[in-house]
Amino acid sequence: MSLLAVAPALPLHTAGKYVAGAYIVFLALVLIYVGIMATRLSRTERELIELRRDVEAQRSARDPDREREPVA
Amino acid sequence: MTTYGRGLRGLSLAAAATITAALALTFFYAPLDANQGFIQKIFYIHVPLAITALCGFVFGGVLGAMYLRTGDRKWDIRSYVAIHMALIFGIGTLLTGTIWAKASWGHWWVWSDPTLTSFLIVMLLFATYQPLRFSIEDPERQSRYASVFAVVAGAFVPLNFIAVRAAQAYVHPRVLTLTGGNLPGSMRLTFLVALVGVALLYVTLWKYEMAAKSTRMQVRALRRALLGEDSVAPLKRSAAPS
Numbered sequence: 001m002s003l004l005a006v007a008p009a010l011p012l013h014t015a016g017k018y019v020a021g022a023y024i025v026f027l028a029l030v031l032i033y034v035g036i037m038a039t040r041l042s043r044t045e046r047e048l049i050e051l052r053r054d055v056e057a058q059r060s061a062r063d064p065d066r067e068r069e070p071v072a
Numbered sequence: 073m074t075t076y077g078r079g080l081r082g083l084s085l086a087a088a089a090t091i092t093a094a095l096a097l098t099f100f101y102a103p104l105d106a107n108q109g110f111i112q113k114i115f116y117i118h119v120p121l122a123i124t125a126l127c128g129f130v131f132g133g134v135l136g137a138m139y140l141r142t143g144d145r146k147w148d149i150r151s152y153v154a155i156h157m158a159l160i161f162g163i164g165t166l167l168t169g170t171i172w173a174k175a176s177w178g179h180w181w182v183w184s185d186p187t188l189t190s191f192l193i194v195m196l197l198f199a200t201y202q203p204l205r206f207s208i209e210d211p212e213r214q215s216r217y218a219s220v221f222a223v224v225a226g227a228f229v230p231l232n233f234i235a236v237r238a239a240q241a242y243v244h245p246r247v248l249t250l251t252g253g254n255l256p257g258s259m260r261l262t263f264l265v266a267l268v269g270v271a272l273l274y275v276t277l278w279k280y281e282m283a284a285k286s287t288r289m290q291v292r293a294l295r296r297a298l299l300g301e302d303s304v305a306p307l308k309r310s311a312a313p314s
Contacts (some may be wrong), residue, residue, distance in 0.1 A: 015110040018175035021094075022114040022168040026121070029164050034278065047291050055298050066284055 077285035080276070087276045090269035097262040110177045116262055118168040120270035121161050122191065126229050128158025128274060129198060133226015136219035149217040149313045151222050153281045155201055157274055162195045191235045197225050205311035215313060285312075297310075 098116045105112035131154035140148035169188065170180045183189060204221055208214040255263060294302045 013174055018171050019110060019113045022117060022171045023139075025167045025171070026117050027162055029160060029167075031275070033160060037280060037284060040288075044284070044291060047288075047295075051098050051291060051295050051298070058299065 076279050076286050080279050080283060083279060084114065086311065087269065087272035090265060094262065094266035094269040097265055102259050102262040103256075109178060112169045114168055114172040114175075115239060117270070118165060118172055119166060119263065120267040122165040123267060124160035124206040124270045124274045125158045125165050126194070126233065128154055128161060128200045129194065129229045130226045132158060132228075133135055133222045133224075136222030136226065139215060139219040140223065145211075145215055145313060148219060149285060150282065151219060152205070152313050153278055153285065155198060157278050157281065159195070159198055159201075160200070160277075161270075161274060162191075165191065181265075190232050194229055194232060197228065201225070205308065205313075209309060211313070242245065287301045 094116065098113055101112075102116070104110060124287050132151045135151035136155055139145070139151060168195055169191075173182060173188070174180045181188065201218065201221060205218050208217055223242050
């Protein structure tokens with residue numbers, strides 16, 4: 001708290017908007033990147049689920065009497 | 073088996089903690105600059121982004137050289153991701169730089185400043201990396217040509233940096249110099265923490281992207297191995313190595 005007390009008041013009326021803008025740009029870039037990566041991750045997850053289903057189907061087609069075991 | 077995900081959690085936490093510390097130091101510890109005032113706070117993000125982006129381009133060149141030496145495509149993928157990440161950091165540098173220029177100089181862009189213009193040249197040079205890759209269909213040739221480009225363009229970065237530093241006529245502020253720079257202790261500490269934070273963010277995102285690429289490739293390879301070649305749709309033409 002003492003650190004906050006001695007901190008200079010942020011001059012948001014003048015230069016503050018530019019400083020805020022620069023840091024928002026940085027944050028936005030990181031967030032957009034993480035968002036894109038999250039979309040790609042969900043695509044990979046979907047592919048993995050599909051693959052698991054295909055392997056299960058192939059297994060049961062090959063050996064219908066075999067007790068079903070989860071792939072992973 | 074992918075190894076890129078190893079240590080990613082720790083690295084992510086370290087990057088987040090360092091960047092948070094840097095932000096706290098920037099706004100609550102570092103004093104206001106006597107000349108520029110509050111605007112100078114932009115430097116704590118702008119300069120680390122610029123340094124990390126330039127180092128990222130050089131890193132991409134080193135990894136490209138490793139590909140040319142070994143012929144192992146994992147080096148090409150690493151080089152591609154390093155340059156891809158450096159481009160994102162470079163865009164951040166340009167945007168934060170123009171915001172600072174507008175606040176300080178009253179113009180979004182000043183063509184007479186060698187630092188600004190040379191950074192733009194480096195960015196434009198590396199902006200051709202993805203179209204170059206996309207223009208080559210054969211994956212092996214794509215990797216080889218892209219690696220040659222990465223090495224040559226990567227070598228251009230420090231040369232360009234030295235040339236600009238050697239220039240006498242400049243208006244761009246010099247934050248760091250060989251004689252110790254223009255930063256007092258508290259500002260220097262803040263700057264160094266910010267630099268470490270941004271560098272850690274670069275490494276984290278590089279590993280994150282590598283882990284994602286590696287996982288996708290493994291899923292494809294597994295599908296091919298388990299269900300046969302026909303089960304995998306042919307890859308579309310892409311700038312990204314596959």
